[in-house]
Amino acid sequence: RHDHPWWESGTVYQIYPRSFQDSDGDGVGDLAGIERRLDHVAALGVDAIWLSPVFPSPMADFGYDVADYCAIDALFGDLAAFDRLLAAVHARGLRLLLDFVPNHSSDQHPWFVDSRSGRDSPKRDWYIWRDPAADGGPPNNWISDFGGSAWEYDPASGQYYLHAFLRQQPDLNWRNPALKAAMLDAMRFWFDRGVDGFRIDVLWHIVKADGFPDNPVNPYWRPGITERDRLIQQHSTDQPEAHAIAAEMRALADAYGAEGRGRVLIGEIFLPNDRHARWYGTPERPQVHLPFNFQLIENAWDAATLRTMVAAYEASLPAHGWPNWVIGSHDAPRIAARVGEAQARVAAMLLLTLRGTPTLYQGDELGIGTVDIPPDRVRDPQELRQPGIGIGRDRSRTPMPWDTSPFAGFSTVEPWLPLNPDWPTRNVAAQKADPGSMLMLYRHLLALRRARPALAVGNFRLLDAADGVLAYERRHGGEVLRVALNLTARAITFDWVGDVLASTLDGAPEPGMLYANEGLIFKP
């Protein structure tokens, strides 16, 4: 009924492996645990799983510090467990995307151990080493995303190395051909095993401007904003050479079959629309399939702002560029914590009815809200370095509550992070049994997307609506569907009539108006 590839018509579900399901009683999730819970993912009705990193790692940044790109951390299992999981995912008709972390490795990666061993190391140039500035200080003013200088001094060699994130995450030098070849080989390793693609961590960071000039000062910065935002990351991100590498990654992925199975690349990119859109590349030389679009997370939650944002984003896309949307991740505040539980249902409807590939984050399908992490249980290195200034990422990384058994069925011991406090009532089993639950709303919306090409791949057109309402039309072939979302907690007059296919509320919809926090999908 349409000829869009799966990564355009389908939906992605992010699993944070530490927090999905523990199978071996250590309080941390693992691959066998994920395999055991695949029924939940399949029943939800998504098409692909994106798994945050499961590679060997000292876990300074919980897997985003990779010590071996071609293996599995013992905490999560081993390659055999991975192959079993992949087979089980495929057996359910789902796809599996891994998280590729190309900007930096762990400082415990043998490459970096070698590189750090001295200026003559054959791997010296696989990382970014520079002499001190004239005053002995760091080579330039660049700031780590997690605060402090992005340069770490190495007394043994008298040089600094660059780390855009933690000092345990030294930046790799993609200008070195041998490093680049080794990294592309790592991608091949997983493609050969059958993975369906990658989410590529901070892809826009992987090449730095030649000469390492100082970054300009951000005139809008003030205390209380994360320290990294004191500077504009002009010279440390979005370099033309990084786009060229993205095109090489894409060629590599396409060599595994652009049609049919279609291996997909999702690039984590934070940029304004015009520069963001360039990461699609050109039809002749494409880059990533989907440059991750974080604007539903970044913008204020009101109809006027979202309307302007959606229009600008749609208008910025190149003809061959497919949109995508996300409202939660392991880095962002929980959507229900941000907008409230009732409005989170509206957010779910928005995410699943805009034009473009949605990514859902584990736990959001249960409406998990605020989780306060006691000080002695904080684990997020960003929070530990700049307390209270970031989002406190632990709050979005708490374990999945499955049922009312001890530790919510996640583990047999106290989990690595606390559960959501309302887990005895807010868990998968409870919501499966409650037709009005968030989980059942997600299932219904995902089923509708499958049944209705207008929602999955149809054209998109904004409709006029009163203040507080976001309304749009989706059209495919002869099918026309409309979506009307009340982004406020008050009733609003809205001139609609038709057959309702989905509602965020329990009661009967009232033509001509929208109740507080009411979202509707209807056939006009």
Ligand code: TEU
């Ligand atoms: O995040 C990239 C990134 O830009 C983060 O600094 C993000 O802005 C921040 O976490 C929001 O509070 C990716 C991963 O998703 C993140 O988990 C890693 O810590 C980071 O890269 C380093 O690999």
